[in-house]
Amino acid sequence: GAGVSQSPSNKVTEKGKDVELRCDPISGHTALYWYRQSLGQGLEFLIYFQGNSAPDKSGLPSDRFSAERTGGSVSTLTIQRTQQEDSAVYLCASSYAGGTKRLYGYTFGSGTRLTVV
Amino acid sequence: QKEVEQDPGPLSVPEGAIVSLNCTYSNSAFQYFMWYRQYSRKGPELLMYTYSSGNKEDGRFTAQVDKSSKYISLFIRDSQPSDSATYLCASGGSQGNLIFGKGTKLSVKP
Numbered sequence: 001g002a003g004v005s006q007s008p009s010n011k012v013t014e015k016g017k018d019v020e021l022r023c024d025p026i027s028g029h030t031a032l033y034w035y036r037q038s039l040g041q042g043l044e045f046l047i048y049f050q051g052n053s054a055p056d057k058s059g060l061p062s063d064r065f066s067a068e069r070t071g072g073s074v075s076t077l078t079i080q081r082t083q084q085e086d087s088a089v090y091l092c093a094s095s096y097a098g099g100t101k102r103l104y105g106y107t108f109g110s111g112t113r114l115t116v117v
Numbered sequence: 118q119k120e121v122e123q124d125p126g127p128l129s130v131p132e133g134a135i136v137s138l139n140c141t142y143s144n145s146a147f148q149y150f151m152w153y154r155q156y157s158r159k160g161p162e163l164l165m166y167t168y169s170s171g172n173k174e175d176g177r178f179t180a181q182v183d184k185s186s187k188y189i190s191l192f193i194r195d196s197q198p199s200d201s202a203t204y205l206c207a208s209g210g211s212q213g214n215l216i217f218g219k220g221t222k223l224s225v226k227p
Contacts, residue, residue, distance in 0.1 A: 033214055042123075042205070042217055042218060042220055043161075043205065043220075045214050045215075045216070048213065048214045056213065056214070059214075091160055091161075093160075102149075102211060103148075103149040103209045103210065103211055103215070105151055105163040105166050106161075106215065107163070108153075108162070109160050110158075110160045111160055113158075
């Protein structure tokens with residue numbers, strides 16, 4: 001596609017439920033990133049996939065968070081047993097050959113606005 | 118100390134003013150410096166991309182990086198109401214991910 005596509009755009013869930021957020025990156029972009037944006041907190045790095053390498057999970061805030069990337073393309077971020085503090089905008093970005101010889105600029109999706117009630 | 122620090126503002130200027138946005142960073146290994154613009158309820162979009170020190174100009178926008186002082190700046194000349202947005206600075210090395218500042222909310226009044 002022409003841009004990074006994220007779904008759903010909005011998600012309201014009850015505390016304790018699991019949610020799955022989807023990201024479809026730009027075709028040909030080998031790097032994929034998940035960030036979380038909370039009011040007043042800026043963009044918080046969560047996880048990064050580069051090609052076939054093991055993902056960098058260093059930003060995941062707890063073991064309730066996990067992500068996978070299938071076939072080097074679509075990625076799913078899963079949050080288990082959601083808590084109210086998980087409410088935020090979850091942004092996905094992709095880039096060309098990130099984390100190798102050069103750091104390229106990211107193209108972001110519009111995000112998924114998650115509200116845990 | 119966070120790796121990238123940015124004054125969140127908000128910053129309000131009249132139309133036509135010169136806007137100066139600034140960040141500092143702490144990691145000497147950072148070589149890539151970017152500015153993103155984010156409109157309300159949208160994802161950030163890449164505005165300026167700089168490698169190492171120096172200036173880069175694109176239309177009304179100028180990005181400056183001073184690695185000796187670890188200081189990043191974005192200047193907007195002849196600011197327009199359409200420039201009203203949140204501006205995020207970001208830095209990183211050749212390995213890994215970008216580290217973002219918290220963003221500065223800019224409002225340009227007609």
